[in-house]
Amino acid sequence: MGNINLRNAGHRAGEILFSNLTLTIGEQDRVGVVAPNGRGKTTLLRALAGQAELSDGEVTRSRGLTIGYMPQEVPETALRQTAMEFVASALETETLASESWRVDVIMEELSIPQELRDRPLQELSGGWQRMALIARAWVTQPDALLLDEPTNHLDLGRILMLEDWLAHAARNIPLIIASHDRAFLDKATNRTLFLRPTEQVYLPLSYTAARAELDQIVTAAAAQRERDLKQVAQLRKQAAKLTNIGINSGSDLLTVKSKQLRDRAEKIETQVQEAHKDRTGLVKLGNSGAEARVMMAFENVAITTPDGQPLFAIEKLHIFQGDRIVLLGRNGTGKSQLMRLVTQALSGQAPPGLRISPQLTPGYMDQSLGWLPLDPSPLDYLLHRFDEGDRRIIALLAGAGFLPDRQSKPIRTMSLGQRARLALLALRLERPNFYLLDEPTNHLDIPGQEQLEVDIREQGATTILVTHDRAFLKAIGTRFLQIERRKLVEVDGPEGFFAEMAG
Missing domain, CATH: 1.10.287 (Helix Hairpins)
Structure with missing residues (x-):
């Protein structure tokens, strides 16, 4: 066991990301690091792990302290490795020869299914890749654990399992988590560092209390x-x-x-201190409005897998203007297939039993952002897609946090957080009155999540939402539909589902 110490730590990347950071992180300190996208969270964690150098100050660790570090993504060079090989690669050759059982133990602890362990990582979902990253960080039995966005791509059941696992496995060591998942930070941390360009704020409280x-x-x-x-x-x-x-x-x-x-x-x-503001691009959504009372109606609609296997049925459901519907259900029950069916219906392929108001103007955003092209620049993409004019598009991009030099670089060079902001801007320009949102907060920072919550509530646009973000769904949901026993039923709120998933 031991401590990690920062003294006058700071970093510049063209501009100051953070500075004057002095603190000690010791045993049982569970620190949540909070800042907008691109403001230095990953840089700080990599520096603490000994994988990056800071511009200013110093990082020291107790003698012999070993650190387990989970990055945000699997390295491209490791994608051909199986999950077992990837986790085992963290161990020294001698240790692996005598203690290969460690790999099996951590796989069991994190409930990674046997059939997935020998498959190449590139064939696994983002969620299972995330679990492999966590397993690799822990298999060395480190004295401190650093996690960079550990809940991205995880479903609610996995997030709840991870909370329980961390409370047990990492309870007596320094734990540092960079995350935008507010509910997860509340459960997993007992201290919060608000990372800023100038004066840092470090409070002995979990996120919600620290934010207040x-x-x-x-x-x-x-x-x-x-x-x-x-x-x-x-x-x-x-x-x-x-x-x-x-x-x-x-x-x-x-x-x-x-x-x-x-x-x-x-x-x-x-x-006189300048008032601190989190410098992040915010995109305000709108609502083009509609006079129709019923935006979408289902009657005896079957939801199936792509190959036709039945999942559940919707006997009767009306979605009224202004409804903000949250879909609840375990993985594999059919949430994604319902979203797929609605997406197809909005493009003109409605199945029998599904009626859509002709006044409905849809806007869609999914977690993969796969529909966003990677080769054009943000400026070229928006100019070719929307008839808004150069000056307005440039101004909108600037307001969303894209500096002039960033506007002309290919989208593929942008972070996932930046791509999410661009996707929201495109969604705004479509001027929808009906939002179909599939894990929209996956890559949004906390200011972006809060802005999205405010926009959806205040604009009154009809919304169907699938998300694992408990804080987000509770903030915007007005109706909750749960898939259970092969039926879609309306429930009073999400708490019963949360309890069921935790059980």
Whole structure:
């Protein structure tokens, strides 16, 4: 066991990502690292793991401390390895020869099915690749564990299992998690680091409580800033008045006094803290509106697998304008197939029993962002898809956080978080009144998630949502439909499903 120490740590990547970070992370410290996309979370974790150098300050670790580090993605060079080979590759050759059982143990602990263990990683889903990454970080039995976005691509059952596993397996070692999953951070952490370009905020609280405390800190700082600026204005006004009197009367004493007031004003002004704002691109969605009361109606519609195997039936369901429907169900029950059927229906291939209002204008966003082309730049993509004009598209991209040089680079060079913001911007420009959202928060940072919540609630657009993000679905859902016993039934809320998944 031991500690990880940061002293005056900071990093620049063209601009300051974070600075002046000094803290000690010790045993039983479970730290959630929170910041917008591209603000240094991954850089910090890699530096703590010894895989990257910071621009400023230093990182020290207790003598002999070993660290398990889970990156966001499987390295491309490892995709041809089986899950077993990938996890085993973290062990030294001698250790693997004598203690190969470690690989089997961690596979069992994380409930990775036997039939998946000998398959190449490139054939596994993003969720199972994520579990293999966690297994590889833990198989060395490290003294500290660092996880970068561990819940991405995981379904709710896996997230709940991971929470329980971390509470047991990593309970006595330093644990550092970079994540945008607010509910997961509440369960898995007991400290929160809000990573910022200047003053860092580190609180001994899990995310929701820390965020409430941070809001109070920000409010108090803003009020103090206003008081300081008012005092500066008053001092300058007094100084100007004394200067005029001194000039008219020829009094050197008043001139000196005036200078003292100006100096005092300047001193206060240099100490006034700028109000901190998370610099992330936010995209505001809209609602083009509709007069129809019923946007979509199902009657005796069968949901099947692509090869025709029955999954469940919808006997009767009306989706009214303004409904925000959350689909609940275990993996394999048919959520994705229902979303596929609705998507096909919106493109003109509605099955018998499904009626769609002619006033419905759809907007679709899925977790893979597979429909987003990779070769054009964001600017070229939006200009060719929407008739908005160069100046407006450039301005919209800038508002979404894309600097001018970023607007002209291929989409494939962008992070997944940046691609998600571009997808939201395209969704806005489609001007829909009906949103079909499949895991829309997978790559969004917390400010982006909160903005999306506000937009969906305030704009009143009809929405069908599939998500594993508990905080997000509780924030926007007005109706909850659960797939159980091969039927789609309406339930009062998601809590019963959460309890069922945790059981």
